[in-house]
Amino acid sequence: MKNTQISFDEEALEALDYAAASSRRTRSSIVRQAVKEWLQRQKARDFEEQWIEKLNENPEREDESEAWIKVDHWGDE
Numbered sequence: 267m268k269n270t271q272i273s274f275d276e277e278a279l280e281a282l283d284y285a286a287a288s289s290r291r292t293r294s295s296i297v298r299q300a301v302k303e304w305l306q307r308q309k310a311r312d313f314e315e316q317w318i319e320k321l322n323e324n325p326e327r328e329d330e331s332e333a334w335i336k337v338d339h340w341g342d343e
Contacts, residue, residue, distance in 0.1 A: 272297070 274282065286293050 282293055282296060285291075286296055289296075
């Protein structure tokens with residue numbers, strides 16, 4: 267693991283320190299988790315934007331869309 271230096275305003279640093287103390291974690295572990303989650307959201311957003319762009323370039327046929335509509339959940343049960 268590599269070390270890096272980042273800057274926070276006082277209010278954010280106080281909130282981070284409070285969260286770290288109350289969860290018995292380090293600042294670094296909280297920041298690492300936050301960055302990983304942000305990167306995952308960015309990756310998903312980029313994929314969605316590319317998917318929408320492709321759909322706009324080549325719209326699906328209505329009969330193909332019906333098959334996807336029937337699969338209305340992604341196993342979140």
